[in-house]
Amino acid sequence: MTAHADTARLSVVGWPGLQARLLRTDPGTESLADYTAAGGYRPLGDADTLLTEVTAAGVQGRGGAAFPLGVKLATVRTSHRAGWDTVVLANGEEGEPASVKDRWLMRNRPHLVLDGLRLAAHLVGARHAHVYVSDPAAAAAVSAALTELGPDALGDVSVSLRVVDPGYVAGEETAAVRAINGGPAKPSDKPPRPFLEGIGGLPTLVSNVETLANLPYIAAHGAADYRSVGTDASPGSFLATITVAGRDPVLYELPHGIGVAELLAHHGVAGDSVRGALLGGYFAGLVNREVLDATVDHAGFAAIGSGLGCGAIALITDECPVAVAASVLEYFGRENAGQCGSCFNGTAAMAAVAVALREHTADAEDLARLRRWSQVLRGRGACGTLDAATNIAASLLNKFGADVDAHLGNSCAVCAAGAYVAERPFEVEAR
Numbered sequence: 001m002t003a004h005a006d007t008a009r010l011s012v013v014g015w016p017g018l019q020a021r022l023l024r025t026d027p028g029t030e031s032l033a034d035y036t037a038a039g040g041y042r043p044l045g046d047a048d049t050l051l052t053e054v055t056a057a058g059v060q061g062r063g064g065a066a067f068p069l070g071v072k073l074a075t076v077r078t079s080h081r082a083g084w085d086t087v088v089l090a091n092g093e094e095g096e097p098a099s100v101k102d103r104w105l106m107r108n109r110p111h112l113v114l115d116g117l118r119l120a121a122h123l124v125g126a127r128h129a130h131v132y133v134s135d136p137a138a139a140a141a142v143s144a145a146l147t148e149l150g151p152d153a154l155g156d157v158s159v160s161l162r163v164v165d166p167g168y169v170a171g172e173e174t175a176a177v178r179a180i181n182g183g184p185a186k187p188s189d190k191p192p193r194p195f196l197e198g199i200g201g202l203p204t205l206v207s208n209v210e211t212l213a214n215l216p217y218i219a220a221h222g223a224a225d226y227r228s229v230g231t232d233a234s235p236g237s238f239l240a241t242i243t244v245a246g247r248d249p250v251l252y253e254l255p256h257g258i259g260v261a262e263l264l265a266h267h268g269v270a271g272d273s274v275r276g277a278l279l280g281g282y283f284a285g286l287v288n289r290e291v292l293d294a295t296v297d298h299a300g301f302a303a304i305g306s307g308l309g310c311g312a313i314a315l316i317t318d319e320c321p322v323a324v325a326a327s328v329l330e331y332f333g334r335e336n337a338g339q340c341g342s343c344f345n346g347t348a349a350m351a352a353v354a355v356a357l358r359e360h361t362a363d364a365e366d367l368a369r370l371r372r373w374s375q376v377l378r379g380r381g382a383c384g385t386l387d388a389a390t391n392i393a394a395s396l397l398n399k400f401g402a403d404v405d406a407h408l409g410n411s412c413a414v415c416a417a418g419a420y421v422a423e424r425p426f427e428v429e430a431r
Contacts, residue, residue, distance in 0.1 A: 010100060010431050011250045015258075016266070018229065021217045021237055022210065023253035024109055029141050032148040035111035039220055044122050044155065051077065051123050054215065056223035058235045062101075063091060063171070063208030064283060064309045064384075066298055072205055073123050075195050079203035080125030087199040088126045088157075089180065090117045092133040092142075092209040093164060093171035096281030097331075099312040101239035102209050103430035104251055106131075106138035109213070110145035114159070116212030119219055121157040124205050129159045131209075132176045134166035135430065168282075168335035172383045173206040175337075186337040187383035210239055230256035234297035234308075241428055244269055244315040249428045256297040263296060269315060276316045276399065278426065280309020282328050283388040285395030286321055305395065314426035320412055322403050323420035325396040326354035331424060332389040336381075343381040346373060347389045354393070358419050360410040367404065371397055 055070030094102040170185040179185040198204025227235040234256035284307035329351035353370040356362040374393035406412040
């Protein structure tokens with residue numbers, strides 16, 4: 001076995017021809033003076049008008065589920081108009097190890113995040129907001145930015161910072177609400193959803209920090225300008241964390257809809273070196289070389305049976321897909337919340353088969369069990385962890401049959417030189 005240290009120095013790179021909306025390539029944390037000089041913290045306009053623009057812009061959530069932001073905002077705003085107090089939570093607990101964009105935003109552009117939080121609070125009528133984070137450096141940057149602003153700069157909105165221990169499940173929306181309510185950062189049963197009953201029992205908008213970071217651009221430029229890049233179904237740009245063995249990871253701001261082949265060419269990766277990819281962080285599963293013909297947007301990745309998720313794309317080149325899947329499933333076995341028997345036992349069982357397959361000790365009956373579990377366990381957990389594990393298992397079996405057969409026959413040439421083993425596959429550190 002070969003243990004891999006997956007972390008490397010992050011590069012931040014703009015995309016040719018795209019005027020950055022989220023990314024800032026200058027080193028260091030953006031100051032309040034620099035942010036306001038660039039047009040940040042504009043006076044608040046009419047909330048109804050801005051909500052119309054945000055809805056027309058078609059912003060999709062950047063935390064993984066791609067839920068329309070306009071719908072979330074409108075739902076919580078309806079509660080406010082019905083007489084309820086409302087709350088906003090900026091979710092920066094980036095549980096996907098292969099993703100770095102949320103930590104980078106908070107470390108480097110905390111005022112962009114806080115400005116988006118301010119606008120979201122204005123839209124839903126909230127007087128209380130929270131920034132939820134596990135990265136100490138990100139927390140320090142947000143805290144310093146709040147100090148720069150002073151107590152009245154965000155109007156009637158009070159903002160508190162909640163720092164929790166990192167974990168794959170800690171960023172799930174009900175886990176974030178539960179932690180701020182004084183409980184553990186672990187998912188709770190649904191319903192109720194936070195937009196109905198969240199922090200303090202109040203209707204709560206839980207939104208990823210990158211999602212919120214789109215609001216200042218829309219407030220300044222409008223929906224039509226926002227949609228001038230991207231596709232009709234996936235408008236705008238997004239932050240993508242790209243990793244590949246032997247190279248430093250890169251954080252790009254990409255327009256939705258570019259081709260994977262174009263991205264690889266710009267990234268300096270030969271298409272014939274790519275065996276497949278792990279898309280959307282760990283959640284969306286593995287894809288084979290079909291990825292080379294896909295476009296980088298929600299529809300493009302859905303067409304090959306995967307998803308864009310949080311925008312993390314880990315390219316499988318020198319690694320065996322079986323070994324990658326085994327490491328990811330082992331991660332899920334360690335990181336599950338331990339609250340649901342189906343998830344606690346199911347992730348461990350699937351990981352055990354995948355590890356046996358990696359080590360050439362699995363047999364056909366083991367694979368039959370893995371295939372069955374990948375189908376019957378789906379949807380049985382309180383959060384997405386078990387679904388993520390079933391996605392990994394099912395995609396391995398469905399997309400990499402020849403590699404699976406090679407491991408059954410003890411003939412994997414890639415693993416003969418030392419199988420890929422990593423505690424947090426394709427992990428990326430922020431800077």
